[in-house]
């Protein structure tokens with residue numbers, strides 16, 4: 001299975017239809033951390049086969065930036081062919097993963113040495129089975145969980161407002177499951193392309209919940225996600241101060257010290273080092 005580096009940034013992960021060559025060309029010059037070429041919901045049934053070929057060709061042209069392909073579910077008309085075609089891409093986004101068995105099946109279809117799986121968690125069953133999905137991550141080469149908030153809201157029959165209140169328990173469960181298994185966690189998309197205030201609020205909320213970044217649907221959403229998922233200048237200053245404080249001679253042998261009027265422990269040192277590693 002391909003390597004996955006947890007320190008890679010995933011602040012802004014932009015979806016685009018694999019059937020849209022103009023969007024794919026534009027994405028080459030955008031400041032998102034990763035892209036996902038979609039073969040599922042954004043592509044009409046009659047365009048699926050052409051889109052599959054376009055995705056495989058385009059995925060090779062993104063250089064160092066991760067370019068994933070979202071395939072159709074294995075139980076659809078296109079899923080098996082998609083899985084075989086994308087064996088050489090950087091990562092495969094799998095929609096509607098609902099159980100550990102789904103991950104085992106997709107790994108078998110992708111091949112043992114195939115790309116890492118990015119699993120979309122977007123059904124009520126998946127939320128109920130997050131512990132078994134997370135537990136199966138290591139043996140199935142699953143590196144990342146994505147909240148599919150549109151499908152989840154549809155299944156729940158909830159009506160998320162700007163605060164996304166009905167989705168919050170599920171989003172929190174997803175982050176906990178990801179952290180327990182050492183996975184990257186990405187928040188769902190914000191459909192309101194023309195509402196920058198709502199986007200900023202969703203990005204801030206996603207960062208507060210613990211997500212590593214947000215999935216996006218439009219280039220105009222990238223800057224807000226990059227800013228919200230940071231690390232911010234304030235976080236970097238704090239991280240440097242913590243590392244410096246623990247490196248000082250009087251911190252030797254101490255588990256907890258005082259810094260700027262607050263207690264910091266060695267668990268904060270580990271977090272500070274993670275933030276500095278993310279900033280590169």
Ligand SMILES: CC(C)(COP(=O)(O)OP(=O)(O)OC[C@H]1O[C@@H](n2cnc3c(N)ncnc32)[C@H](O)[C@@H]1OP(=O)(O)O)[C@@H](O)C(=O)NCCC(=O)NCCSC(=O)C[C@H](O)C(=O)O
Nearest residue numbers: 015016017022023026038041042148149150151217218219
């Ligand atoms: C939503 C859109 C259909 C809007 O398209 P449009 O109105 O044409 O956008 P603009 O005219 O504002 O576009 C301006 C330029 O930007 C390019 N563009 C637009 N979107 C993207 C994109 N996603 N990536 C790259 N480039 C993009 C346009 O080509 C224009 O370029 P130019 O003419 O050269 O200036 C459209 O934004 C879109 O298709 N978005 C992605 C939709 C998608 O992929 N959906 C599937 C994933 S989301 C999902 O499924 C969620 C999940 O499963 C769940 O359940 O929650």
Ligand SMILES: [Mg+2]
Nearest residue numbers: 122148150151
């Ligand atoms: Mg979906």
